[in-house]
Amino acid sequence: MTVFPTDGVTLILAIPAASAALLGLLPGYRLSARLNVLACLLTFLAALSLFIEKPAPGPFILIDDLNIVFIVLNTFVGFTTSVFSASYIAHELETGRLTPLHLRFYHAMYQALLFSMNLALVANNIGLMWVAIEMATLTTVLMVGIYRTHEAIEAAWKYFILGSVGIALALFGTILVYMAARPAVGEGLDGMVWTVLMARVAAFDPALLNVAFVFLMLGYGTKVGLVPLHAWLPDAHAEGPTPISAVLSGLLLNVALYAVLRFKLLLAANPGAIAPGPLMATLGLVSLIFAGFMLYKRRDIKRMFAYSSIEHMGIIAFAFGMGGPLANFAGLLHMTMHSLTKSAIFFAVGHIAQVTGTQKIADIRGLTASHPELGWSLVIGVVAIGGMPPFGIFMSEFLVVSSTFAREPLLAIPLVGGLLIAFGALFFHLQRLAFGAPSARSVPAPTSRQASHLPMIAHFALVLMAGLYLPPPLVAWFQHVAGLLG
């Protein structure tokens, strides 16, 4: 057993780490933007190679069926977002919102963020995972505040403080897991290694595990953005650069959710521990309904979609909380679809904010008339995120709702209510944004606009395909993982 398996895993960690250092040193944003894209592409390819050759688990690194889905999704969205970010950031530079120095910092941080997320995903050690997630939080804090406007700083500060508390709680949970494991596993490194923990969890002290899960659920749940721990999320999405919003919504939330899922697995395998499902389902339901209501009064378009992310994280948490093969499958599918869709929406929203020069919903009108491509992209995005066919989220919501109703009819009613409330809110805003007479304000579109639509189109195409046809290998994979999740 080597300490670090070679090949794919090393690459998906080394490439971002190295390029973070390199990009931090390089001046000139064009080159660094391209390098950024290239590095992300290479990382994505490396992640794909994991399908072919799966390294054996080591004390720090683990690639199993659960996290490989996350890793590939993570690197893919990281890559497409970097393509989007290249044109987005160029425009920000033109309008003078960012300086070249900021950009150098931005690109380095972008890679650092990818690195820490990948690390969190591949970590076979709960301590290492905690460290990686803390790192990811810190890098995103820095990026959220990059515009240095009053609101941006405030958002970053809020994120930082709430995140720190969340991290502290998660650490306490981690320590408790170790404490619970020690009598069964013994002292030292083994007490924090997933594979070992999973193998022997049945002998752990259930009471300690319960307390640990409460802390982990709340600690990592803060990162997932579950209500009532969500407060940082809307502001951080709204005030940071849009590529970061896309990454936050599409990836970081997933990574935190991944951590929660891991610990859920642990608890599920211990016969004496409480079932973690009801807690997750409750938090998910509360998040869904709360976010649904919050969507109505939003004035900022990015903040609105941030609340939509909370809503969907709620659905996913609910699905995993319900458990069972159908709901778990739906949860995985929903998570994947939400990542793709939400990041695509943020791509569209980023350009919309650039061409209209505002993020205020009240100032954006009639996009399908003034900017047909962006307007219809937004329509497609909202239609997809609202759970309408033929997009993938429809399938996952179909499975979640129908399987819940067959098992727990009383839970399905608030679920459906929440879905409807959120749907109503999204379309309430969409209709004003996309239809009607266009607002007068409009600035010229960014120069390199054409290229930047590609990531969005790619995401929508994937989501559309998933809504109609899921490739059998993917299905088998999801089903296997759903079975693992219990």
Added chain:
Amino acid sequence: MAPMIPASPAFALSCVGALLAIAVLAIPGGRLRDAAPVVYGACLATSLVALGGALICLLAGPPASNVVLPLGLPWVGAHFRIDALAAFFLAVVNLGAVAASLYGIGYGRHESEPQRVLPFFPAFLAGMNLVVLADDAFSFLLAWEFMSLASWALVMAHHREGDNARAGYVYIVMASFGTLALLLAFGLLAGPEGGYAFAAIRAHGASAPSAALVLGLVLLGAGSKAGLAPLHVWLPLAHPAAPSHVSALMSGVMTKVAVYGFIRIVFDLLGPQAWWWGLPVLAAGGGSAVLGVLYALMQNDLKRVLAYSTIENIGLIFVGLGLTIAFEANGFHAAAALALTAALFHVFNHALFKSILFFGAGAVLTATGERQMDRLGGLIHKMPLTSFLVLIACAAISALPPLNGFASEWLVFQAILLSPQLPQWGLKLLIPAVGALLALSAALAAACFVRVFGIVFLGRPRSQQARDAHEVDRWSISAMAMLAALCVIAGVLPGFMIDSIASVVDALTGARMPAQASLQWLSIVPVAESRSSYNGLLVFAFIAASASLAAYAIHRLASQAVRRAPAWDCGFPDPSPSTQYSAESFSQPIQRVFGSYVFKASERIDMPAPGDMRPARIKVELRDLAWELIYAPIAQAVSFTAERLNRLQFLTIRVYLSLVFFALVTLLLALAVWP
């Protein structure tokens, strides 16, 4: 995969595929100059082919094969099947599609932003076809929601006009509500293991309480799409907002797809019915029939009148379905067959005449740019063909013999007359009341369409636009003429229609009405000749003969001199067209009679004192009780909650931290008290 004979699901699916391909091609092509005729022409051809296939299925018996595509839910696959029921509804859908496409070839030229219509029109057609074809819950709901989505896009096509955005919003939310209700219903039907294929659901069956729950959910889901009161609020907003040929499809066909959904789930998937299921269906149907037409009478917007009238007709159809449930649950299969035949016949009929009426409204809109009835008038002189065809549709929808509307309504009444044999008291009391409601709604419908035709086409023009009107193009006329001819044929020879529906009815109720085609003189006999019979052909012949005989005799034997003179008007002629009765004044007596109950109508009259030169004014306020009692409170509650919760967006970090803190303490407390 089944061979590609025209009567197989694979054939129908390839038609759907062709429609989708047209939709995709229309996205880039929609901006081209002559795109509209090409797109509508392609839709017309495809729908014709699909219609042919559906008719073969219906008349020659449905194919046994079904198609499973590796799409949709991976472990279920996308199942498609055509049985008799599906074949009938496919025929209705594609007949409407043929007419709308034909109409669109002409009407589409006047579209200001064709790129907002052309891609969605074929997609909408494809969605409706798919709903009917689907044989598993996922495909069904996917197609259902896709249909809603495409029609929403069409409703939003004229997004800059007044209230259309609101219409689209209410529509999409209600559509989503309906889909979620159906989703829950399917969740119950499929069970926790997720047997989503219809075959599995049939085999699985549902327990009594959950079956009742499913019925309720289906009434909500399919009922909201069909426009049953009080779930109808979106319909009169959304249907008029779309371009007219789309309105025709939405009103004439999409509501029927909803009826199909109801029949499919309740009669096919749900297993044996309980007698009391008939009660809510009958009540909803009867209520919708009367409310719909009363609202229609109060409207001034031509297309909105038609949309409300759709609610009435849907009510009639649901009464038929409710009767079917009541009979079927009690084992009166023949009576059930009669009621179901009546309902399905009306499905077909309403698709015909409502399409003509919306086409006519579209023609009027093209010719004058006006939808407000009070700005129209006298169009019969400028648009003779249109007005003649619309007159036929008006007569048909008013259930006048010998047209088709009467034939189906007559069958419903015959079914009602069979109901005293039902043993349950609830039904005994409800059904006559529903019969009275239906009779009331039929009479009100006649009033409504006298009003429509009289105000819009007769009298003197009330505006310059109406004065400058002109006849519309040949395509539009031919679409209306085709449907009008069908109205007459179906009314004169109802026996053929009943016979072709018989296989559908047989499959669902296990009985059929007596075969009608072999009867003497082509009359129709629901149960037995001594009970009742009706012969559309003879009535038609009698009327035609006696009218022409009288006309001939008088013109031959008496005078045929004609002189034109100013209207006499009892000695008070007034040249101003505004002295004519307006749409509102026409309906005022009826509003006085029914309005205070149904609309909480209030009239405020401002009558100046003698000598005062101010004009007298009357202001009538009507309130939509469904909106006020159900929707407005919900909207207010949501808004109120959102407003209250929104304060949580503007708290200090400390308060957010305390949220975390309380969550932690609560969970720890829960752990501490956990047994």
Added chain:
Amino acid sequence: MIFDLAIQNAQMLLVLALAPLLTGFIRKVKARLLRRQGPPLLQPYRDLLRLLRKEAVLAENASWLFRVIPYLIFAATWVAASLVPTFAAGLMFNWSADLIAVIALLGSARFFLALAGMDAGTSFGGIGSSREMMIATLAEPATIMIVFTLALLAGSTQLSVVAGFMLSPAVGLRVSLGLALVALVMVAIAENARIPIDNPATHLELTMVHEAMLLEYSGRHLAVIELAASLKLLLYMSLIACVFIPWGQAQPGGGASAQMIGVAAYIAKLAAGGVLLALFETAVAKMRVFRVSDFLGAALMLGLLGTLLLFVSRSL
């Protein structure tokens, strides 16, 4: 077969011939009740002939529909009238339409008459059409309810069968039937624009309903419409007679003598009905238009009550 056809044709011609006479008879009786001399019995025929010979004056705005409608109204009413058994039951074409269809045929006539009222684009025509349709919205359901009552009793909506059932001893004395009779009379009064709903003799603009729709008609058109109106009155009387006092009707298969008896009985019934109507009309005053809804609402309620009673009593 030929005999049946002859009977059918005889009935059609008979109703056509008798209709103006009935109108004239009622006028005469009314005049006598008011101590007036009154017009001669045959005056309606003379009016019709005079109108037929005159030229027709059309309003400038009148459309083709305006000229077609009189014949449509006449045809629909005539067909309806010929479907109601008058002196003989079981007519040849009776089965081609039942009672519901007869009602609907009259509905057609009204539909087109109301359209005609609106065609010229005058204010009074609109008033007439609007009020007529309002009255119809209440009268028609009431009629349907009466039909339900009869059909439930007789197990058929075919008039011949209903009449046959009424002759049979199975009827007995039933509350429902009484209610139906009262309702049917009320409806008939309303439908035929008689006092207290409408006054066929007035042209006072604010009170008229039926006449308002005819204001623009003249010459042969007016004649045809007047004839149709007379036919309608005759039809309702025949209907009441056929359903509630079917005695004396010739039964199918009855010979020529039975037919003669039937005709005599029929004319006697019509005369009695005419006298009763005239008596009623002279005894009451016309009501305001908006009271009509109460009047007809009562008819509707009676009809519904009759049906409900039957539905309920069926199982007892």
Added chain:
Amino acid sequence: MGRLEFDVAHLLAGGLVLMSFMLLYQDRLFALLNVFALQAVVLALSVSWQAYVQGAPHLYVTAAIALVFKAIVIPVALHRIIVRLGIHREVENVVGVGPTMLAGMGLVALSMVVMLRVTADAYPLAREDLAFALSVVLLGLLMMVTRNNAVSQIVGFMSLENGLILAATGAKGMPLVVEISVAFSVLIAFIVIGTLLFRIRERFDTVDADALDRFRGGQR
């Protein structure tokens, strides 16, 4: 483990909880900082004791960090910030001291109850330690929630973190403890620097972003 080791560890952990209560009791910022420094010293003692007992020399690093960084550097830095930014020198309570103390008692009781369910057989010190650590964590959070000024909230957070370190060192043989304590020190340093940079005088929410620009020399 002998009786003495257990008693000393117990005493020191209890001392930490006591210090947390004292933190809650303070109404002057400077006094608060002094008490916090005292808590850090107790923590350092506790950690060293654990290092000694467990025979884990690397824990002395953690103890040293606690002593140098938390007992000296941070209090001094915060002291200076208070002076430099002219911060109001009283602790602003949202909830009065009395109720806070009562709530604190409740929290300690809660942590005892929660931890009592843990099976006692394995390692009694761990269980007691955990109960105390949980108390310190909850009390720190309580302080963050009930105190209004930024400095006292920072102090609350740091005392929360002291609880974490206590738990981590109490968990015998736990890897990465030193790294975690370093990481947390970095985090706290960030917070303190942030407070200075954004001129957060009174509340966490009153960010003064212009100050940041002035600090960076106004470049834009």
